[in-house]
Amino acid sequence: MLYTKIFELMSNNAHLTIEGLHKIINIKASMNWSISEMLKSEFKNITQVDRPIVITSTLSNPNRLAGFVSGEGCFDIDIDISKSKSTSIGHRVQLRFRIKQHERDLKLMELLKKYLGSWTIYKDPKLPKLELKIVKFSNITKIIIPFFERNLLLGVKQLDYLDWCKVANLISEGSHLTKEGLEQIRIIKSGMNKGRKLTKFLIAW
Structure with missing residues (x-):
C-alpha cells in the first residue's frame, strides 16, 4: 500500500521536485527496514508516515x-x-x-506463531528486529x-x-x-x- 503511494507520486513526476522527493523519503522510511544511514544524513527532518493497519486474526491460505x-x-x-x-x-x-522481521511487525509474527503453534519470538537487544525460531x-x-x-x-x-x-x-x-x-x-x-x-x-x- 505504501509502495503504491510512491508509484502515484512518481507517476505525477513528484520525484522531480524537492518537496515530492521528501514525501517519497518519508514513505520509504516506514517501509521494510526503513532507510539507510546515508539517506538519513542527506535528508534531514524525516517524518515517517503512518503505516496502514491490516486487521486479520488468521491465515486463510x-x-x-x-x-x-x-x-x-x-x-x-x-x-x-x-x-x-x-x-x-x-x-x-x-x-x-x-x-526475521522488523519489530513493528510484531502482530504478523504473533499470527505466524499462532498458526504453527510452536514458535519462540526473540527480540534483538541492539536492533529493531524480531526473530521467530524453531530448533x-x-x-x-x-x-x-x-x-x-x-x-x-x-x-x-x-x-x-x-x-x-x-x-x-x-x-x-x-x-x-x-x-x-x-x-x-x-x-x-x-x-x-x-x-x-x-x-x-x-x-x-
Missing part, C-alpha cells in the same frame, strides 16, 4: 505462509564447533528454521517438514529446504553422531544458503 517463507524464511544448520559433552562425537548439530527437533519433524511437504516453497528456498530435510533424515538415523555422518552434514551445509552455487538452477529456471 497456507500457501501465503509458504510464499512468505520463500522470501523471508531461513533453513539453516548450526554445528557447534566447541566440544559438546552431550554427544559421543563431541559436536552438536542443530537444525534451525527462522524468520526443537520434534517440532521440525512433526510440524515444519510436513507443512512444507504439503505447501511447496518457491525458487532457491526450496533447494535449501530439501537439503535441510536431508540433514533431518541423517539426524533421525543417528548419523550425526558419527564422524562420517558429521562430515556429510558439513558438506551439505556448505552448499546451502549463501554457499549455494546457483548457475545450474538459474539456467534451468
Whole structure:
C-alpha cells in the first residue's frame, strides 16, 4: 500500500521536485527496514508516515505462509564447533528454521506463531528486529517438514529446504553422531544458503 503511494507520486513526476522527493523519503522510511544511514544524513527532518493497519486474526491460505517463507524464511544448520559433552562425537548439530522481521511487525509474527503453534519470538537487544525460531527437533519433524511437504516453497528456498530435510533424515538415523555422518552434514551445509552455487538452477529456471 505504501509502495503504491510512491508509484502515484512518481507517476505525477513528484520525484522531480524537492518537496515530492521528501514525501517519497518519508514513505520509504516506514517501509521494510526503513532507510539507510546515508539517506538519513542527506535528508534531514524525516517524518515517517503512518503505516496502514491490516486487521486479520488468521491465515486463510497456507500457501501465503509458504510464499512468505520463500522470501523471508531461513533453513539453516548450526554445528557447534566447541566440544559438546552431550554427544559421543563431541559436536552438536542443530537444525534451525527462522524468520526475521522488523519489530513493528510484531502482530504478523504473533499470527505466524499462532498458526504453527510452536514458535519462540526473540527480540534483538541492539536492533529493531524480531526473530521467530524453531530448533526443537520434534517440532521440525512433526510440524515444519510436513507443512512444507504439503505447501511447496518457491525458487532457491526450496533447494535449501530439501537439503535441510536431508540433514533431518541423517539426524533421525543417528548419523550425526558419527564422524562420517558429521562430515556429510558439513558438506551439505556448505552448499546451502549463501554457499549455494546457483548457475545450474538459474539456467534451468
